[in-house]
Amino acid sequence: MNIVVCVKHIPDPNLPPQMDGHRLKREGVQGVLDPGDEFGVEAGLQLKETHGGEVTLVSMGPAAAIEAVRKGLSMGADKGVLVSDEALQEADALVTARVLAAAIARHPFDLVIAGVESTDGYTGTMPSTLAEFLGVPQVTFAKHLEPAADGIRVQRQTAEGYHVVECPFPAVITVTAGVNEPRYASFKGIMSAKKKPLEQLSLADLGIGSDDVARKQQVIELAPADQRKAGEVIQDDGSGAQRISEFLVDAKVI
Amino acid sequence: MTKTWVFAEVSPDGKVEAGALELLTKARSLGGEVEAVALGPGATEAAAQLGEYGASAVHASDDSVYTDYVAQPAAEALHQLSRQRSPDLILFSMTYDSRDIAGRLSAKTGSTLMSNVTDILSPDRARTAVFGGATLVDVELEGSPKLLLVRPKSFVPEPSGGQAQIVPMDVQISDDAKKAKRVERHEEEASGPKLEDAPVIIAGGRGLQDAENFKLLDELASAIGNAAVGATRAVVDAGWVPYSMQIGQTGKTVKPGVYIAVGISGATQHIVGMKGAKRIVAINKDEDAPIFQIADLGIVGDALKILPQVTEEIKARKG
Numbered sequence: 001m002n003i004v005v006c007v008k009h010i011p012d013p014n015l016p017p018q019m020d021g022h023r024l025k026r027e028g029v030q031g032v033l034d035p036g037d038e039f040g041v042e043a044g045l046q047l048k049e050t051h052g053g054e055v056t057l058v059s060m061g062p063a064a065a066i067e068a069v070r071k072g073l074s075m076g077a078d079k080g081v082l083v084s085d086e087a088l089q090e091a092d093a094l095v096t097a098r099v100l101a102a103a104i105a106r107h108p109f110d111l112v113i114a115g116v117e118s119t120d121g122y123t124g125t126m127p128s129t130l131a132e133f134l135g136v137p138q139v140t141f142a143k144h145l146e147p148a149a150d151g152i153r154v155q156r157q158t159a160e161g162y163h164v165v166e167c168p169f170p171a172v173i174t175v176t177a178g179v180n181e182p183r184y185a186s187f188k189g190i191m192s193a194k195k196k197p198l199e200q201l202s203l204a205d206l207g208i209g210s211d212d213v214a215r216k217q218q219v220i221e222l223a224p225a226d227q228r229k230a231g232e233v234i235q236d237d238g239s240g241a242q243r244i245s246e247f248l249v250d251a252k253v254i
Numbered sequence: 255m256t257k258t259w260v261f262a263e264v265s266p267d268g269k270v271e272a273g274a275l276e277l278l279t280k281a282r283s284l285g286g287e288v289e290a291v292a293l294g295p296g297a298t299e300a301a302a303q304l305g306e307y308g309a310s311a312v313h314a315s316d317d318s319v320y321t322d323y324v325a326q327p328a329a330e331a332l333h334q335l336s337r338q339r340s341p342d343l344i345l346f347s348m349t350y351d352s353r354d355i356a357g358r359l360s361a362k363t364g365s366t367l368m369s370n371v372t373d374i375l376s377p378d379r380a381r382t383a384v385f386g387g388a389t390l391v392d393v394e395l396e397g398s399p400k401l402l403l404v405r406p407k408s409f410v411p412e413p414s415g416g417q418a419q420i421v422p423m424d425v426q427i428s429d430d431a432k433k434a435k436r437v438e439r440h441e442e443e444a445s446g447p448k449l450e451d452a453p454v455i456i457a458g459g460r461g462l463q464d465a466e467n468f469k470l471l472d473e474l475a476s477a478i479g480n481a482a483v484g485a486t487r488a489v490v491d492a493g494w495v496p497y498s499m500q501i502g503q504t505g506k507t508v509k510p511g512v513y514i515a516v517g518i519s520g521a522t523q524h525i526v527g528m529k530g531a532k533r534i535v536a537i538n539k540d541e542d543a544p545i546f547q548i549a550d551l552g553i554v555g556d557a558l559k560i561l562p563q564v565t566e567e568i569k570a571r572k573g
């Protein structure tokens with residue numbers, strides 16, 4: 001089984017976000033592999049372990065994104081591809097999908113795995129746009145997956161439960177946090193990751209022109225939102241419960 | 255004149271998903287023509303309600319291909335329809351299915367797609383909020399049709415008392431679109447009010463220590479009456495409660511009269527889903543928990559101790 005996993009390099013979500021004009025600053029800040037994508041890497045590795053094949057990581061991002069790919073390699077993926085280009089600095093979900101599709105389509109694949117949404121951008125649409133560019137079906141929000149005849153059987157989260165969706169290969173799926181328990185990279189994994197193939201591509205390598213990556217959304221203004229004000233904060237000295245019930249009476253809900 | 259379409263998800267009994275009614279209400283205020291697209295069993299029946307909220311026409315098909323297969327048939331239909339009729343703007347409520355449909359459509363039309371929209375300022379300008387709603391971002395959109403995925407509860411639905419004309423569709427769905435097939439449906443029967451509609455929500459987080467303690471929330475909810483129980487992603491991921499209870503960025507957006515956050519730290523991804531509550535109460539043992547920065551009443555203390563006391567207090571009051 002040829003498995004491709006999308007991995008995104010994002011500014012460390014545990015640090016306060018820094019802005020670069022109207023954009024989130026991505027270069028020169030501490031970055032990590034998007035924690036949401038660790039579930040994708042784990043899902044890919046588990047499928048490989050049970051059904052054989054190869055796990056290839058693909059990422060689009062600044063040069064530093066190579067760290068995110070290395071992290072996935074040290075978890076156990078076989079090889080990595082990073083598309084990096086000055087012209088991609090302002091890429092939106094549509095552009096990202098076009099670029100990743102071009103990188104993925106160079107080789108035959110059975111399954112592409114991505115996260116449901118990225119931690120920093122959370123548009124949640126890149127994977128289905130990618131599926132359309134690749135001309136394959138997509139099953140998003142997988143909370144459980146298992147191989148089926150020539151394809152995959154997925155429990156897809158819905159608002160009030162889940163649907164079981166069956167889909168032939170090749171396909172794109174997205175996995176939710178909680179679909180599995182991502183493994184830690186072992187010391188051996190980290191050492192061997194350094195020797196795994198890691199390809200770096202530019203837009204020209206993919207035959208994509210700069211017109212194809214022009215973004216069609218411009219941020220024109222950033223403004224602070226009206227903030228809720230903190231109200232009264234009291235230590236519970238035994239009267240906390242009474243204060244809450246008085247509050248509820250006041251709000252006319254009891 | 256701007257032509258705005260609202261993509262409306264419908265249930266087989268002809269009910270329209272609430273977000274579509276919110277979008278129709280907003281679409282009316284943008285001026286120009288407002289139409290809806292409804293696909294799948296129940297679509298033609300839903301036209302009456304769509305008309306009542308402002309659609310002058312509904313492009314409808316009751317074909318079950320749209321619900322049997324995930325996203326692809328609907329994306330194909332919308333693509334063909336929009337080539338025939340050139341809408342300027344297509345609005346989607348940010349649901350599971352609509353995200354996928356809009357994502358695919360964006361690749362087909364090559365036009366821009368903006369997610370997490372919280373307001374539409376004009377036909378080519380929309381707003382989103384980042385950093386847990388602390389910063390508003392206004393975005394200008396080019397090309398057409400512009401595709402917007404709008405967060406539920408961004409607008410208050412108001413009927414206009416109109417009537418929609420049903421327009422049958424002339425589209426062809428390819429076999430390639432019939433791949434990802436729904437073979438089973440498991441929906442949890444919710445008891446009590448739905449999270450989206452409940453006037454009071456009691457939400458629990460990791461501070462409840464374990465799954466068992468969620469029953470303390472249920473007990474308080476039934477003492478209050480007409481209250482629903484929600485949760486953070488941390489406890490959903492831990493498997494304590496089903497995903498349908500998750501509130502926040504990847505879960506539901508709620509706007510109750512009162513929101514009681516119990517053992518919840520107040521991460522930005524949680525706050526975006528509940529900060530529209532009229533009043534917020536928080537119980538947390540850490541006085542520095544961010545949730546206190548947005549709570550009208552904050553109690554610093556042990557939730558496991560306080561919850562049963564509140565339930566008793568309320569029962570006593572109600573007599």
Ligand SMILES: Cc1cc2nc3c(=O)[nH]c(=O)nc-3n(C[C@H](O)[C@H](O)[C@H](O)COP(=O)(O)OP(=O)(O)OC[C@H]3O[C@@H](n4cnc5c(N)ncnc54)[C@H](O)[C@@H]3O)c2cc1C
Pocket residue numbers: 036117118119122458459460461462463485486487488489500501502503504505506516517518519520521522523524527537538539540543555556557558
């Ligand atoms: C892409 C992405 C999407 C996300 N989407 C969502 C989402 O939709 N919804 C969501 O909720 N989260 C979401 N998250 C996760 C979010 O970042 C937080 O991790 C999560 O909300 C934390 O849940 P929590 O408050 O239950 O747990 P914690 O942050 O662990 O907080 C537990 C709190 O309980 C308090 N506590 C402990 N014991 C007690 C006690 N005995 N009594 C009282 N208080 C106590 C602690 O002081 C602490 O403040 C998302 C994250 C990402 C990256």
Ligand SMILES: Nc1ncnc2c1ncn2[C@@H]1O[C@H](COP(=O)(O)O)[C@@H](O)[C@H]1O
Pocket residue numbers: 006007008009034036037040058059060061093096100113114115116117118119121122123124125126127
């Ligand atoms: N630049 C990128 N490189 C690799 N994968 C990406 C990139 N952007 C998004 N993805 C994948 O698409 C998923 C959804 O992203 P988004 O649409 O940004 O919310 C992420 O969880 C990733 O798996």
